[in-house]
Amino acid sequence: MKSRNTEQAPLDRAYQYALRLLTGRDYTALKLGRKLRAREFSEEDAEAVVMRLTAEGWLDDRRFAERFAESALSTGRFFGPRLRLEMRRRGVSAELVAEVMGRMQGEHDEGDELRSVLERRFPGFVFADASDREKRRVIAFLQRRGFSGSSIRDALNNRDYTDLNP
Numbered sequence: 001m002k003s004r005n006t007e008q009a010p011l012d013r014a015y016q017y018a019l020r021l022l023t024g025r026d027y028t029a030l031k032l033g034r035k036l037r038a039r040e041f042s043e044e045d046a047e048a049v050v051m052r053l054t055a056e057g058w059l060d061d062r063r064f065a066e067r068f069a070e071s072a073l074s075t076g077r078f079f080g081p082r083l084r085l086e087m088r089r090r091g092v093s094a095e096l097v098a099e100v101m102g103r104m105q106g107e108h109d110e111g112d113e114l115r116s117v118l119e120r121r122f123p124g125f126v127f128a129d130a131s132d133r134e135k136r137r138v139i140a141f142l143q144r145r146g147f148s149g150s151s152i153r154d155a156l157n158n159r160d161y162t163d164l165n166p
Contacts, residue, residue, distance in 0.1 A: 010042065010045050011045050013041070014048075017041075028065075028090055029050050029054060029059055031091040032050055032053070036049060036050075062100075064090075065092045065097065069087065069101065076113060076120065080147065082145060082146025084101060110151045111155060114142065114152065117142065118142075118155065122138055125138060
């Protein structure tokens with residue numbers, strides 16, 4: 001006689017939960033495994049689900065890294081060392097971070113990205129006319145985003161930047 005137990009096996013529940021997570025956004029294999037273990041699925045079940053999703057193409061660290069980097073660079077959210085840190089924090093391997101960053105850095109100029117962030121975040125800001133407090137605030141903001149000190153100095157002291165403001 002067949003059992004009428006309708007409860008799913010833990011492995012099936014873990015797989016269904018992981019698919020629901022992936023419908024919302026991309027995850028790295030490491031981060032998804034952590035989410036599954038936090039939901040109290042066993043280590044073996046979490047690992048099996050991650051391997052299955054990777055084999056099926058639902059989970060791809062390279063795709064995650066490329067999308068995350070492109071989004072961060074296009075919005076000005078992170079750049080340079082800060083972007084590397086954020087990618088590593090999300091579970092992207094160091095080798096993959098280096099590969100993606102090498103490709104993305106060639107496509108995005110730090111000076112152009114910095115000026116774009118300045119225009120969006122601080123419209124009308126003129127470094128020469130700003131108070132010391134305002135200068136420190138703008139510089140600290142840009143440093144937290146990952147822009148280098150020399151790029152910040154060049155952009156803020158560049159006469160071309162003041163011409164960009166209306």
